[in-house]
Amino acid sequence: MNIDRHLSVDQVAELLGTTARFPRRLIEERRIRYVKVGRHVRIPESAVQEYIDARTVQPFRLRRTSLRRAA
Numbered sequence: 001m002n003i004d005r006h007l008s009v010d011q012v013a014e015l016l017g018t019t020a021r022f023p024r025r026l027i028e029e030r031r032i033r034y035v036k037v038g039r040h041v042r043i044p045e046s047a048v049q050e051y052i053d054a055r056t057v058q059p060f061r062l063r064r065t066s067l068r069r070a071a
Helices: 009-016 021-028 045-054
Strands: 035-037 040-044
Touching: 009 021, 009 040, 009 045, 021 040, 040 045
Parallel strands: none
Antiparallel strands: 035 040
């Protein structure tokens, strides 16, 4: 059984480099998984990683086209 570490809103904000308002908005809009522990909200570390992975834009490589000119 893999136990996930659960982070507070402030910890998630620090991880993402944002204010606490951003993870709170993600929770309110249900765009990230979270756990309610009494009146506290905790976000699994794996949920933060999934959020980041889903929104990571991969660069694409341009194909080198032939730069030869027509004769």
